[in-house]
Amino acid sequence: MIDLKDLRDNPEKYQRGAALKRVTVDIAAILKADEQRLAAQREFERLRFEQNKASTEIGRLKEPAEKKAAIARMGELKQQVKEAEERMKTAEAQIEPLLLQIPQPPDADVPEGKDASQNVVLYRWGEPRKFNFTPKSHVDLGLALGLIDFERGVKIAGSRSFYLRSLGAELHQAVLRMAFDMMTREKGFTGMTVPVLVREEAMRGTGFFPGGRDQAYDVDPGPDERFLTGTAEVGLTAYHMDEVLEESTLPRKYVAVSTCFRREAGTYGKDTAGLYRVHQFDKCEQVVICRNDIEESKTWHREMLSYAEEMLKRLNLPYRVVQCCTGDIGIKNASQIDIESWMPSRANDKDPDSGYGETHSASRLYEFQSRRLNLRYKDAEGKLRFCHTLNNTVAASPRILIPILENYQNADGTVTIPEVLRPYLNGREKIG
């Protein structure tokens, strides 16, 4: 949710922000609806003032006859108030969905672009491996080593479903646990579990709804309607919904591993093979809730990015860091930086820069979510302010298993287990 007062003062800022994000919104029409709403509100409040005044007067009258006469005079006013209130409510109902659609304008340092193809590579880490044999894809490795079973996954759960088995399942748990441990034990994050089945308020509050409604599984429609979350970001960020935090307790740093559900609507035919794009996966996610300070947000953004990089460095997986362009950062973000890990099976000989696939996504949202969530804190002067929120992946699996399996494969078809994961696999060094 954007700041309505700021929208009134700087409509062009939001119109331009939406254009940069390739989102269609008619700011002028929204402002007009806003003015109509305000007019209706002023009218209602004026009439209500009259009514309250008269009612108080009636309460003071002692003489039954006088009282009766005064009450009789109230009939018309009562009707007017009722009508004015209805007009006000109608106007409010009209503008609310419009406001939820207005994107947060991208920060000035976000490059303009229409889609992911125009994202900008900031820097790289690690040297993509040169194989002296023909490397297998994670699909081939996974099947040959008995780590993945797509066939039965599809049989039981439909397309984009899979089973991890044996050391595949263990590896999956190992990466997630390593990520969680790093954040809680070394980075000072509070480890959490989160609900993955949530109310609509949590989805709307974190900015996934109404825009992304078709991406979420709607479980149990009706009065108890709940949705499956596509990330622990929902549970972690909404945790303090409707609360006023003490400034001294900020920043709040939370991390959780959760199962994530995504319908992947509109991606038919895209990344259909393998573990890259699936309907259900597990992810270790970091969330920071900090003071309302742009510089502090930016600092946290870099910091959280560095944690994700550290994860990849410890796994010794080559990656590149990408500044997403205005057309690719979604309506919520002021800025978004992705990390793309190198996946040999996605590389092709013609393009030396190919082979990178998104494994992490770091978002900076400023007040966007906290306004929707009514998530505030009391500052030094005792003033209530909206918090800033940020989030980033620490590790998402099985997607992260793609670069692990593919980069660590050996000529004999075995896979060496990354050293940092061995403690989580009872010291085992190799698969196969």
Next chain:
RNA sequence: GGAGAGGUGGCGGAGCGGUUGAACGCGCCGGUUUCGAAAACCGGUCUGCCCGCAAGGGUAGCGGGAGUUCGAAUCUCCCCCUCUCCGCCA
């Protein structure tokens, strides 16, 4: 699933249908007092929105929504949530 009880300000806890945004207590902030502190005493202490340069004024809010009424925290209905007991169960 069956049977009850309840949801009021940061917390506890009142509240005959009519100056109740809400007594009282605690907490918190400021002041007096003190060498300093405690205690005591005095004062202050919710939020959204609208109007206003401001001071201030208006409006809304007692789980949520609808209704009765000139007027609802107080009455009626629906929903949500919490708690207790019984049953069932990973």
